[in-house]
Amino acid sequence: MKNVNIFKLSCILISLFITLLLLFAIVSLFLVPDLKDVWHNLFSDEMRFSLKLSIMTGLVSTALVMIFSLPIGYTLSRFDFMGKGFVKTIIDLPVAFPELVLGLCLLLLFGNTWVGRLFSAVGLDFVFTKKGIVIAQFFTALPYASRIMKSTFDYIDPRMEFVSRSLGYSQFETFLNISLPMAKNGILASTVIAFARCIGTFGTVLILAGGTYMRTEVLPITLYLNISYGNMGMALTSGIVLMVVSFLAIYVFEKAEVGL
C-alpha cells in the first residue's frame, strides 16, 4: 500500500476502538444474565411497580416538558427581548449540571422556602413523593426538548409565518396553522428524547423524591437499590429495560430526521 495517511488511519482506529468498547459493554448487559432469570424478574412485584411508575411519571413529565418547551423553543427562536441570553443560559444549565446537584437545588427550593410552601398550599408536595419524581424528570429533560424545539423553529422560514399574517391570520393562528404542523418532526423527536431522558433520570429523582423501595422507585432507582443489595439479576433486568427504551428513542429520533 502506498500513500498511507497515518493521521486519517489513527482517527478511524480511535473511533472504532471506542465504538467497539461501548458495543461490548452494551452486549454484555444482554449476555451476562440468565435470560430466564430476566424474564422471571420482569414479573416480580418490585419490577412491575417500578416499570409502571416509570412509565406513568415518564408520560406525565414528557407531556409537561412538551407543553413548556414548545413556547420556550418558539420564544428563543423567534422573539428578541431583554435578557434573552440569560433565559437561554439558565434553561440550558441542567444539561451541564450534575443531576445530584440539580436534585439538591430542587429539594431546597421545594423544601422550606415560600415557593415550596406555596405549592404545598395547593396540594403539590414534591419532596419525597411521586409528584417529586415528575418534577425531577421535568427539569432534567426540559433543556433537551427546548433545544430541539428551538432548532426546529430556527429551520422554519419565518417568511412562511409573515405570509400567513399578511393573509389575515393572527400570530397565534399562524402558530397553530403553520409553525406547529411544519415542526411536527421536531416535536416527535423532542418528545421521544424527553421521554427517554425522563425514564433515565436518576440523580435528580434520588435526591428530590428519595429512592424509597416500592414507593418512589423508578427503574434507575431499582437498578441502584438492587446493586446495593447485591441482587444482580434485578439490577440487570432494569438495566435491560432502560436500554431498550433508549434504543427505541434513538431509533424514532433518527427516523424523524432532525439534527440538533
Place this chain on the structure above:
Amino acid sequence: MSFLRIEGLSINLGEFHLQDISLHLEKGDYLTVIGPTGAGKTILLESIIGFWSPDTGHIVLEDRDITEELPERRRIGIVYQDYALLPHFTVFKNIAYGLRKKEKNGLEARVRDMAASLNIDHLLHRKPATLSGGEQQRVALARALIVEPKLLLMDEPLSALDPQTRRETRSLLKEAIARQGTTVIHITHDMKDAWSLANKVAIFRQGRLLQFGTLDEVFTRPKTEFIADFVGATILVGQVVEHTDGLSTIAVDSFRLVSLDPAQPGSEVKVAIRPEDIIVTKTYPRDISAHNILPARLEGIIRQGSTCVLELGVNDTRLSVLVANNAIERLNLVSGDDLYAIIKSTNVRIV
C-alpha cells in the same frame, strides 16, 4: 391625498437599515425598487407590511396611519422570491388559505377562477414541492391576489426563474395586476421588470432612497453617476457654452454636445446618454436631422445574448452603445475601427 404615503421612515436592524425614506404612490401605481444587495429593499417591504416596526416615520395607507397596526389587519399581500408556499398544504389549500379566513362562500369557484387565470388550474391537487419554479411562483401570486389586497409587495418574484419562464410569468403577472388594478411595489434587479411592468422607479443604496420618480425620469435622467451606472446610462460632465434657439451647447472634454434641455450658459452640468439612444455609422452622415455627430474609435465589443455593447472612445471620453448582434456583421465592425456616433439632441439629457 396619495394612496400610500411613506414619510421619513427609518429603521435599524443592525445588518440592514433604512434612513429617512419618503415616497408617495397613487392607486394603481406599479413601483419597481432597484438597488444592489444590502440596499435595504426587503426591509422596506417588510416594514410596510408590518413585520418590523420602524424607529421613526409613518406609513399611511388610504389616509389611515398604519405604522403601528398589526400585519393581519393591513390587507397588504406579499410574494417572495422563494415563493414561501406552505409545504404541508396542496396548491388548492395554499391559494385558498387567505380567502378561507375572510369568507368561505364560493371559495372553491373563486380559487378555480384565480388558478385558471394564471394557468395553474391543473395543479390544484399537487403539493408545492412537486411543482417547477414558475408554477410555484404563480401559486404564490394567486394566493396573494385572491384576497384582493390593497397593496401587493413582491420581493424579486421572478429572479429565481429561468429566462423563458421569467418572460412568461412576467406577462401573466402583468395581466393579473391589470385585471385587479392592484397597486404594487416590486423589488427587482432586472431592468426588464422595470421597463415592462412599472410606471415608477425607486433606486436604493445603503439604506437610502437615491432617486424616486416615473420610469422615464429615472432612466433618462439619472441623478447620480451611481444610478446612471446602475440603469446603464453614461453620465458626462461639461460646461454650458450657450443656449440659443431652444438648444443648449455643452462642452465636454474636447467635443461639444447639443441638448434640447434648457441650461444656464457658463454653468457646469451633467448630461445622461442612454446606450440605446446612440447610432453608429462608418461613413460621415450628410443631411441628417441629428445635432450630434461625434468621430469615435471602436475600442471593444461585448456580446450579451441578442444584443451587443460597443465601447466607443471619443478622445478621452468613453461611451457605451447598445446595438443588435447582427449590426456587427452588417457593418463588419472590428476593434480599432473609426466610426461616427450619432445622438439626437432630445437624447442628450441634462440631469
